[in-house]
Amino acid sequence: MGDQSPCLLAMSGISKSFVGVPVxxxxxxxxxxxxxxxxxGENGAGKSTLxxxxxxxHAPDAGxxxxxxxxVAFTHPVEAQASGVAIIYQELTLLADRTVAENVFLGREPRRADPLGRFAGVVDRRAMAERTAALLADIGETSIDPAAPVRRLSVAQQQVVEIVKALAxxxxxxxxxxxxxxLADHEVELLYSLVRRLVERGIGILYISHRMREIFDLSDRVTVLKDGRRTACRPTRDVTADDLIRxxxxxxxxxxxxxxxxxxxxGAVRLRLRGAGNARLRGIDLAVRAGEIVGVAGLQGSGRSSLAHAVFGAAPFTTGEMTLDGSPLRPTSPRAAIRAGIGLVTEDRKAEGLALRQSIRDNALLVVRGVFTGRRRAGTADVTELLASLRIGAQGSGQEVRLLSGGNQQKVVLAKWLAVRPGVLVLDEPTRGVDVGAKAAIHELVRDLARQGMAVLxxxxxxxxxxxxxxxxxxxxxGAVAGELPPGVGEEEIMRLSTGAESAA
Ligand SMILES: Nc1ncnc2c1ncn2[C@@H]1O[C@H](COP(=O)(O)OP(=O)(O)OP(=O)(O)O)[C@@H](O)[C@H]1O
Ligand SMILES: [Mg+2]
Structure with a gap:
């Protein structure tokens, strides 16, 4: 990127504290x-705050x-928007009960004159739907219906809608x-091409990610934040992944x-499925033994999350057999699954229902308190120890969860489930949004739990x-098992099985 291109944005000397704590x-x-x-930067480094x-x-304290x-000194997001700044937040912010088109044009709905001239203008729903469809088509996305309520979209599709909203x-x-x-892998490709298209139009993109590969695939420069300070700003081609981590x-x-x-x-098989199925899954045969971590791969829509939800009783199996520690069990609600000793950490922090205004500690105890009483509760984990091992970077376990960075919220979700000490732990994208250091800590923790006899899916x-x-x-x-692979296989083999490319060859 040459110096001759106009400096679209320059932020300088930005400082910000929250209640006296510099961020x-x-x-x-x-x-x-x-x-x-x-x-x-690590979770809590200040990226989202910036x-x-x-x-x-947020108004800066200085800079x-x-x-x-x-x-410019924006005092409201609407002003920033009017100046051409669009932010796609880490946490999805769409209105679940409105349609895709309504979300895309929220606050700037196209209007047509009322034929009798009585109103300033009626929302032109057809124009809104058509323009949304055009924007979606423009980025190569055809699976999303502009008239569908956002609630019915997958998290990945909602992300696409967020991007389209920014473009609109x-x-x-x-x-x-x-x-x-x-996003799933093929959607990441879509995002890549989208990013490139935006860049060709002269749009500047600030790109936050914990995934090294994306940094190197996409960025021209990289800025590193550590504890709220900029520790480096370099052309991406001049640094290595190890440099960045350091x-x-x-x-x-x-x-x-x-x-x-x-x-x-x-150890013994803890979770077994035989011919298990429901509307989205069929004929699943699977066994997870004590001490074992079984990975589930597949493209978006292949049934990965459906499998997690079925085992957890959220969208139960309707056919076949499921056993837990040798006894038949077909949980028809998460509550039943939890009581039986099954835990689920899902990809969607919001739906996970963190009590945002409560403390880290109370959130960590949410499931334990909600499901277990008296004696059963005594068998649960020591939350203080658990929180320490997760290294949730914050000012103590009394801090409100809402004030935590995204990655640290994800760790609280994990703590909530680990506190229950489930015999079978189902993880659905457990380290989404978690920084490299914390990711390693979570991996270590999950492996330790397996060593202690937990079965992990x-x-x-x-x-x-x-x-x-x-x-x-x-x-x-x-929705079916396409195959099983031994430890240490390559990514290509997984992709081949996921896409069915091997049968075409
Ligand atoms: N409104 C707020 N009040 C108090 N503290 C806050 C507030 N917003 C953020 N913080 C704190 O500021 C710090 C930086 O948070 P921020 O969300 O910017 O981190 P981040 O770099 O985006 O992390 P992540 O990778 O986890 O998303 C964290 O310690 C967080 O708890
Ligand atoms: Mg963040």
Whole structure:
């Protein structure tokens, strides 16, 4: 990116404290037209806060923001929007009960004159639907119906709608705060091409991600934040992944994944499925033994999450057989599953129902208190110890969850389930949005739990994680088991089975 391209955005000397605690200290960040500038850092480093300063959500305590060289001081997100700043937040912010089109045009609905001239203008629903469809088609997305309520979309589809919403507003500066955290692999490809298309139009993109691969695939420059300070800003081609990790974490991270189980570590089968199915799954045969981590791979829509939800009783199996520790069990509600000793950590923090205004500690105890009474409760984990082992970076366990960074909220979700000490733990994208250091801590923790006899079923669209953690990988395709792979297979083999490419060859 040459210096001759106009400086679209220049943030300089940005500082911000919350109730006396500094979160950002004299941070500089600039962005050129047509550039992808990555912003990286550990959970809680201040990335999202910096973006919220840009968006007018937070006023900075010090520092200036310039767009096209002109100082701006947004006091409301709407002002930022009008100046061409669009933010796709880490947490999805769509209105669940409105349609896709209504969400895309929220607050700027196209209107047509009332034929009798009585009203200023009636929302032109047809124009809204047509323009939404055109925007979706423009980015190559045809599976989303503009008239569908957002509630019915997958998390991944909602993310696409967020992006389309930004495009509808004619944004020139687009902030993507972990846009791929919820996307499946083929959707990541879609996002990549979308990013490139935006860049060709001269849009500047601030791109926050915990995934190294994306930083290197997409960005021209990368800025590193650590504890609210900028520790580096470099052309991406001048740094390595190890450099970035060192700058972010302040230390080297050794081997990425804990040792796998060997045969002698494995105990009896804890979870078994025989011919299990429902509207989305058919004929699933699967066994997970004590001490074992079984990975579940598959494309978006292959049934990965449906499998997790079925085992957990949220969308139960209707056919076949499920046994837990040898006894038949077909939970018809999550409550029944939890009582029987099954835990589920899902990908969707909001739906997970963290009590945002309550403390970390109370959230960690949410499931335990909700489901167990008296004596049964005594068998649950020591929450203080658990929170310490998860290293939830915060000012103590009394802090409100709403004030935690995204990745730390995900750790609270994990704590909530681990507190129950389930015999079978189902993980659905367990490290979504979690930084590299914390990810390693979570991996270590999950492996430890397996060693203590837990049976773990882990869904992840992050193939390196799946390969690194699993003792065995089950690949789903079209709601059925397409095959099983031994530990340490390559990504290509998983993709081949997931897409069915092997039968075409
Ligand atoms: N409104 C607020 N009040 C008090 N503290 C806050 C508030 N918003 C954020 N914080 C704190 O500021 C710090 C930085 O949070 P931020 O969300 O910017 O981190 P992040 O770099 O985006 O992390 P992640 O990778 O987890 O998304 C965290 O310690 C967080 O708890
Ligand atoms: Mg964040």
């Amino acid at each position: 950002l200290t004299e941070v500089d960040l600039d962005l050129h037209a047509g550039e992808v500038h990555a912003v990286v 973006m919220k300063v840009l968006a007018g959500v 200036t923001v310039r767009i096209d060289g002109e100082p 507003g004619d944004a020139r500066i687009v902030v993507m705060d972990e846009p791929t955290a919820a 700058l972010m974490v302040g230390r080297e991270l050794g081997d990425y994944y804990p040792d796998r189980a060997d045969q002698t570590d494995l 882990m869904v992840s669209s992050e193939l390196p994680e799946l390969i690194g953690m699993s003792d065995r990988i089950v690949v789903l395709r079209d």
